[in-house]
Amino acid sequence: MEYQILKHEINEGIALVTVSRPQALNALNTLFFKEMDHLLAALIQNNAVRVMVLTGEGKAFVAGADIAEMVDKSAMEGSGFSRMGQNTFRSIEKTPFPVIAAINGFALGGGLELAMACDFRIASSKAKLGQPEVNLGLIPGFAGTQRLPRLVGLANALFLLTTAEIISAEEALRIGLVQKLAEPELLLEEAMRIARLIASKGPKAVQLIKSSVRQGLNIEFEAGNDLEAKYFGSLFGQNSEGEEGMKAFLEKRPPVW
Ligand code: CO8
Numbered sequence: 001m002e003y004q005i006l007k008h009e010i011n012e013g014i015a016l017v018t019v020s021r022p023q024a025l026n027a028l029n030t031l032f033f034k035e036m037d038h039l040l041a042a043l044i045q046n047n048a049v050r051v052m053v054l055t056g057e058g059k060a061f062v063a064g065a066d067i068a069e070m071v072d073k074s075a076m077e078g079s080g081f082s083r084m085g086q087n088t089f090r091s092i093e094k095t096p097f098p099v100i101a102a103i104n105g106f107a108l109g110g111g112l113e114l115a116m117a118c119d120f121r122i123a124s125s126k127a128k129l130g131q132p133e134v135n136l137g138l139i140p141g142f143a144g145t146q147r148l149p150r151l152v153g154l155a156n157a158l159f160l161l162t163t164a165e166i167i168s169a170e171e172a173l174r175i176g177l178v179q180k181l182a183e184p185e186l187l188l189e190e191a192m193r194i195a196r197l198i199a200s201k202g203p204k205a206v207q208l209i210k211s212s213v214r215q216g217l218n219i220e221f222e223a224g225n226d227l228e229a230k231y232f233g234s235l236f237g238q239n240s241e242g243e244e245g246m247k248a249f250l251e252k253r254p255p256v257w
Contacts, residue, residue: 006035013050013199015043022058027066028110033088040091050199053191054118055102062111082141089117089142096207098198102191103127113142116151121178123169124187129177130166152177203257204241
């Protein structure tokens, strides 16, 4: 597929994906969702990919869903657009590898929803984040009403969603919406440093952590424990990743994954 909006490159197990539609502040349109679905499927098939970093080109990470595309939609078309975005963002959440959002600027509306579908977020100290949908007489439609309270708690989520307040990167860090800040010119370097750190760990263990944590959130605690015990066991045995990691420790050498 010829990508018009998404740029991507894969180096040393890290897929760097850039939303590149800067003339519209990377606003999310139907083409974006088609391209992202296609690219995610290709990255999942590629066993070399251990971590993905997602960022935006220009002064925005993503300034929201494309208002120009949405304005004429009927109720049914609006729901369809919402479903399309929800499905794509769910696919990001379900990738076997961790996905890091590197928030380089505005992350508004659908843009913050996209960042929230990633596993964690690093932001430029100049980034601005918010859910301004109510300014447009809308609500978030890409699962923002579901993910935001899970990430920052009920009251912080309702505050952001109902006031449409745009918050600074520092405030986002304070409420746990982002996990780390970096100077704007060092953001990508820092995101890649963290991606390389994760890529250096036991690859199967990293995948099983993502799967255990994400699946565990949606099931009973005891069922989550069962899942964890099953995954834990799968890392043991002859020629297993766990065997190599533990032997390497005891033999005082780096592991060979
Ligand atoms: N959609 C379409 N175009 C956009 C968007 C957007 N979300 N954001 C910016 N643009 C365009 C502008 O129209 C402008 O285009 P042009 O040059 O042709 O006039 C260009 O990008 C540059 O933008 P500005 O000139 O406005 O740049 P500023 O630096 O002055 O302002 C802002 C930056 C503050 C980010 C401003 O652009 C803005 O407020 N953007 C809209 C932010 C917003 O409201 N986002 C939420 C959108 S709604 C949403 O995301 C709902 C998600 C769920 C959808 C569910 C499906 C049904």
